[in-house]
Amino acid sequence: MALRRSLAVSLALLAFANAQDGGPPSGDNTGRHTYSCDASKCKLPDCACASTSPPGGLSPQDTPMFILFTADDAVQPYTLNSVNQFLAQRKNPNGCPVKMTFFTSLSYTNYANVTDWYVAGNEIADHTMTHVNLPNADEINGNLMALNSLAGIPLSEIRGFRAPFLNFSADTLQIVKDSQFLYDSSTSASVPVTDPNTDAYWPYTLDNGLANSCDNEGIEGTVCDGKPVLPGLWEIPMYSIFDERGVAGVHLMDPWLDIPPSGGTTFNDSATLSWMQSTFTAHYNGNRQPFGLYTHPIHVAPNVPGVVTPNSTIAMINQFLDWAQTQQNVWIITNYQLLQWVRNPVPISQLNDFAPFKCPTPQVTAKICNGMPENEAGLTQNCYFSDFPFQTCYGCPTDAPTPANPLPAQASPSDGSALRHRLPANCSTPFWDPIAGSCLCTSTDCAFTDSSKPIGPNGANLTGGGTGQPSSTPTPSYIPFNGNDAISLSPSSVFTGVALLSGFAAGITMLL
Secondary structure (H helix, E strand, O other): OHHHHHHHHHHHHOOOOOOOOOOOOOOOOOOOOOOOOOOOOOOOOOOOOOOOOOHHHOOHHHOOEEEEEEEEEOOOHHHHHHHHHHHOOOEOOOOOEOOOEEEEOOOOOOHHHHHHHHHOOOEEEEOOOOOOOOOOHHHHHHHHHHHHHHHOOOHHHOOEEOOHHHOOOHHHHHHHHHOOOOEEOOOEEOOOOOOOOOOOOOOEEEOOOOOOOOOOOOOEOOEEOOEOOEEEEEEOOEEOEEOOOHHHOEEOOOHHHOOOOOOOOOOOHHHHHHHHHHHHHHHHHOOOOOEEEEEOHHHHOOOOOOOOOOHHHHHHHHHHHHHHOOOOOEEEEOHHHHHHHHHOOOOHHHHHHOHHHOOEEEOOOOOOOOOOHHHHOOOOEEEOOOOOOEEEOOOOEOOOOOOOOOOOOEOOOOOOOOOOOOOOOOOOHHHEEOOOOEEOOOOOOOOEEEOOOOOOHHHOOOOOEOOOOOOOOOOOOOOOOOHHHHOOOOOOOOOOHHHHHHHHHHHHHHHO
């Protein structure tokens, strides 16, 4: 953790993207590459060979079926509202609200929303500062610093990385390893699980090199065949969806934007639903490799000014999730929750006592700026930058963060108030008061309430609840975000949801 410690010292001292990131994935179904791993030496919890079989020697029947819902790019009211319309009303078999992983970039992100999303129990991961191709260390580590200083995410809690456009190199993975990330999720599994040559591996460590994305353009020869050797760094492949053509009909990010093989000039929601259901069923009836929904949420965001809401596609995605949750033993979890289970794989019958899947909620009623909307109303600061204004609990910087200067000095508030105190290493985000500079609780027994419930003896009746219909009642753990409502400022403020969106729209044009 030396680098993370050095980042922490620096912090203390300095007090949407393309709909098909990286394009269709390419896999190794040619037999040209080799992968070798001695399972007798590479053992859990810190080493795992690439394998299509469930970890820990579990049978598929004893293995939960996991859905990974991830989002890439900016965290802001419109993108969070997009995610919420699919997940807010859903629960896992133990009664806990489902959670997801957001791979976050700096551009057009509202840091107060990042704090709220993290405190609500979701995972925040690194997607570089400015969404560049083949990012360098400044892009990756600068985002770590910005997420920590402006969103109050502990450095130790930012565990995952995904390369913009899914375009990475061996050097990228080396930076990820050197920066003390737990995992990368930039590779793809692009051969169906029903194919003998499938590359749909459960998460594995890079002690013996990569086993996915071997033929990606520009990195041939630098990965796979035993390269790169990065002990302890996990790879979570992105699991592709397949249409009726099988390996020739592969879809990855935002599959609902793809034109079906039957032809036409636009997407077909019925066709996409069929692909998703057939791929999920193949995973479910096979070795239970996770199923992924990888999204750029702005593409299906409701109520974006000047944009027609894609109601049919939204309904289709909810229809799929409704259908999936009627199957037994289906859990919607974060990437980190998946790794916690893979490193300690317990059978379905023991999930009732599996701590990472429980849902502790911090019990904080003090009116502090801590990522809990009911507490922080009126306490966030508005940072007026022309390209992407944002809010934060932790003090506006004098300049917009950049890879060259990710930690600008804090600006003196215009109202004459004191500078904000950024999150220290010994306090949890919901218990930190950045205005007073005090921690409400520093012990290991801070007040949390676990609202999970028993899931039945021996794994009986493990069916997730909830539907995707608008009439469903959102669970209390989620606060719906909705454009201007999520940025509730005084009438005199020029910092509005529309201002944020206009900058974001410009970013979409630039990234496309």
